[in-house]
Amino acid sequence: MALEEVDTPALLVDLDAFESNMERMAQEASCGGVRLRPHSKTHKCAVIALRQMALGAVGVCCQKVSEAEALVRGGVGDILISNEIVDRRKLDRLAAIAQRATVAICVDNVDAVAALNDSARRFDSRIDVLVEVDVGGGRCGVGPGEPARLLAEWVASTSNLRFCGLQAYQGRAQHIRGWGERQSAVNESAAATLQTIELLSSHGLPCGVVAGGGTGTYAFEMASGIYNELQPGSYIFMDADYHDNLGEPGAATSGFKQSLFVYTQVMSRPSPNYAIVDAGLKALAFDSGMPRVNDMPDVSYSRPSDEHGILDLRTHPDSLRLGAKLRLIPGHCDPTVNLYDWYVVVRRGLVESVWPIVARGALL
Amino acid sequence: MALEEVDTPALLVDLDAFESNMERMAQEASCGGVRLRPHSKTHKCAVIALRQMALGAVGVCCQKVSEAEALVRGGVGDILISNEIVDRRKLDRLAAIAQRATVAICVDNVDAVAALNDSARRFDSRIDVLVEVDVGGGRCGVGPGEPARLLAEWVASTSNLRFCGLQAYQGRAQHIRGWGERQSAVNESAAATLQTIELLSSHGLPCGVVAGGGTGTYAFEMASGIYNELQPGSYIFMDADYHDNLGEPGAATSGFKQSLFVYTQVMSRPSPNYAIVDAGLKALAFDSGMPRVNDMPDVSYSRPSDEHGILDLRTHPDSLRLGAKLRLIPGHCDPTVNLYDWYVVVRRGLVESVWPIVARGALL
Numbered sequence: 178m179a180l181e182e183v184d185t186p187a188l189l190v191d192l193d194a195f196e197s198n199m200e201r202m203a204q205e206a207s208c209g210g211v212r213l214r215p216h217s218k219t220h221k222c223a224v225i226a227l228r229q230m231a232l233g234a235v236g237v238c239c240q241k242v243s244e245a246e247a248l249v250r251g252g253v254g255d256i257l258i259s260n261e262i263v264d265r266r267k268l269d270r271l272a273a274i275a276q277r278a279t280v281a282i283c284v285d286n287v288d289a290v291a292a293l294n295d296s297a298r299r300f301d302s303r304i305d306v307l308v309e310v311d312v313g314g315g316r317c318g319v320g321p322g323e324p325a326r327l328l329a330e331w332v333a334s335t336s337n338l339r340f341c342g343l344q345a346y347q348g349r350a351q352h353i354r355g356w357g358e359r360q361s362a363v364n365e366s367a368a369a370t371l372q373t374i375e376l377l378s379s380h381g382l383p384c385g386v387v388a389g390g391g392t393g394t395y396a397f398e399m400a401s402g403i404y405n406e407l408q409p410g411s412y413i414f415m416d417a418d419y420h421d422n423l424g425e426p427g428a429a430t431s432g433f434k435q436s437l438f439v440y441t442q443v444m445s446r447p448s449p450n451y452a453i454v455d456a457g458l459k460a461l462a463f464d465s466g467m468p469r470v471n472d473m474p475d476v477s478y479s480r481p482s483d484e485h486g487i488l489d490l491r492t493h494p495d496s497l498r499l500g501a502k503l504r505l506i507p508g509h510c511d512p513t514v515n516l517y518d519w520y521v522v523v524r525r526g527l528v529e530s531v532w533p534i535v536a537r538g539a540l541l
Numbered sequence: 542m543a544l545e546e547v548d549t550p551a552l553l554v555d556l557d558a559f560e561s562n563m564e565r566m567a568q569e570a571s572c573g574g575v576r577l578r579p580h581s582k583t584h585k586c587a588v589i590a591l592r593q594m595a596l597g598a599v600g601v602c603c604q605k606v607s608e609a610e611a612l613v614r615g616g617v618g619d620i621l622i623s624n625e626i627v628d629r630r631k632l633d634r635l636a637a638i639a640q641r642a643t644v645a646i647c648v649d650n651v652d653a654v655a656a657l658n659d660s661a662r663r664f665d666s667r668i669d670v671l672v673e674v675d676v677g678g679g680r681c682g683v684g685p686g687e688p689a690r691l692l693a694e695w696v697a698s699t700s701n702l703r704f705c706g707l708q709a710y711q712g713r714a715q716h717i718r719g720w721g722e723r724q725s726a727v728n729e730s731a732a733a734t735l736q737t738i739e740l741l742s743s744h745g746l747p748c749g750v751v752a753g754g755g756t757g758t759y760a761f762e763m764a765s766g767i768y769n770e771l772q773p774g775s776y777i778f779m780d781a782d783y784h785d786n787l788g789e790p791g792a793a794t795s796g797f798k799q800s801l802f803v804y805t806q807v808m809s810r811p812s813p814n815y816a817i818v819d820a821g822l823k824a825l826a827f828d829s830g831m832p833r834v835n836d837m838p839d840v841s842y843s844r845p846s847d848e849h850g851i852l853d854l855r856t857h858p859d860s861l862r863l864g865a866k867l868r869l870i871p872g873h874c875d876p877t878v879n880l881y882d883w884y885v886v887v888r889r890g891l892v893e894s895v896w897p898i899v900a901r902g903a904l905l
């Protein structure tokens with residue numbers, strides 16, 4: 178089937194660009210001597226998780242237990258919930274998964290550790306635990322140093338949990354535009370992380386895993402010599418927001434190519450100056466701004482409503498007849514993917530496959 | 542099951558408020574002497590569509606053929622696609638539905654009319670057609686007056702389509718904050734609509750249906766004496782954005798109650814000053830701004846990420862222990878609903894039912 182025959186709106190993956198991104202990150206991690214555990218919250222797809230692992234990833238990250246369930250069902254055998262879970266039913270489900278797969282989770286609270294251990298004991302499971310340290314992201318996590326040590330000791334004292342190391346992800350740094358400012362933010366995080374590792378080590382709590390790094394910063398965590406496991410997600414697809422991050426001074430681009438597109442059709446052509454397309458608020462996420470028009474970079478998309486968007490054609494008044502199709506670059510890839518049930522996978526203009534997004538809507 | 546036992550994030554419907562909203566709109570339309578055809582793009586749920594029709598609605602609106610398919614499967618017998626469709630496979634599917642249900646659609650282009658008639662003829666279907674007029678929304682639609690007349694004549698000349706009237710929805714006016722400004726915008730739309738009705742009538746093209754009106758403006762369309770079919774959607778649920786519309790000077794509120802909530806849990810409590818909840822970009826739509834915290838109106842939600850949001854508790858430093866649950870009011874109800882597979886339907890703190898969102902993700 179030719180791309181032009183794909184019904185719209187559809188979520189496209191350009192396979193050449195996708196594979197190039199996958200291979201590049203796998204090679205960088207390998208050369209950098211760190212493990213790669215890509216974040217599956219970006220793709221929510223067992224096919225992609227297994228391809229990442231086939232290229233050397235040690236497993237994947239999830240944010241939700243229901244995501245982990247979907248991926249384990251799809252054949253993924255090693256999962257880190259890079260997030261806190263406090264509900265007992267969710268913890269029970271996680272303990273059940275841990276009977277079939279290698280499962281780790283993050284913690285930042287002593288009561289949650291007790292509840293997690295209870296679930297693991299009742300299910301006779303072993304669960305690996307990373308203590309999450311707030312290294313500047315200002316979201317979850319205990320403080321570096323002493324608070325992290327106290328929680329790690331608590332984990333180590335339980336019957337069914339194993340203290341494995343630190344989650345030290347700096348979420349805020351991912352989207353700092355300037356390369357130098359982004360590097361500085363990670364350097365600060367790395368310093369707080371190192372101080373914590375040394376404190377724990379001096380108390381007999383070695384950090385086998387020191388995890389963090391996203392698509393915006395992974396090169397800095399890798400270069401730090403402190404982190405040994407990277408968690409980027411968006412690099413496989415990219416989005417308009419990540420393209421706005423500046424690369425190393427002198428370097429042309431980040432090297433990752435846009436591989437994810439929303440395919441849309443012109444459904445109304447009420448004036449020479451604008452065209453209405455059939456992809457709106459239910460086909461794209463808008464938290465990081467408007468999509469870009471891949472196939473006409475100087476045309477802007479604006480005024481989204483539930484099922485419509487408007488293309489400004491004042492510079493191209495005779496283009497885009499009714500029914501024309503074109504590719505949009507989402508502002509933010511992760512929540513855009515979460516709107517679809519499958520990827521339409523395309524190579525050089527031909528549909529090669531359809532990959533189910535098995536963890537779409539997996540909120541629990 | 543008590544509300545407090547519902548796992549999070551979950552999409553809640555408060556049944557008392559929901560039923561009050563449903564009844565109020567049904568009664569207003571009945572007293573105003575206009576037909577009500579609520580928009581199902583808000584709820585995407587056959588249970589709700591059938592309840593609306595049981596209260597007197599003549600049918601529902603959909604935006605997409607796949608939405609119509611899902612609702613017809615669920616027992617809805619009268620659908621208006623209040624939108625343009627140009628793809629031939631979609632038109633064939635619509636013609637197939639028209640064999641089992643009463644189906645109408647909007648058009649704004651002569652080529653699309655020809656394609657629609659082709660599909661209807663091949664499926665031996667009859668399809669009702671409204672000519673969409675751009676009455677100030679600046680989206681789809683032909684111009685009022687002569688352009689509408691030309692297209693209506695074209696529709697009337699086809700073998701399998703029936704010209705039924707005008708779609709004259711003013712989408713932009715729905716969210717104008719001031720009551721008087723909103724009324725003025727609709728008055729302008731109504732004047733353009735009336736002029737078009739009269740022109741068509743003088744050419745032997747009576748407009749049996751004159752449709753428009755949303756939750757923000759339906760009272761004005763109803764009072765105009767020109768519109769005879771209203772299409773509000775959000776009134777059943779409401780959202781933060783619609784609550785910002787000002788009511789009639791002197792009136793207390795719009796009268797519609799918030800019935801839709803995202804139920805969320807405190808999953809991290811890293812500081813006395815803020816709490817992290819488990820509902821982020823994949824649990825709420827952010828195109829119309831941040832959600833509000835229903836149960837603590839002076840607490841603000843900010844900095845959403847894929848699976849997190851941050852509550853500012855500086856004014857309530859000792860509140861919200863780890864695991865606490867609370868209700869958020871979405872910024873925009875329609876795209877928030879589209880993130881979930883079911884509603885958890887609650888009355889006075891007890892779960893009464895679960896309603897499937899059968900057209901969730903129905904983009905095609």
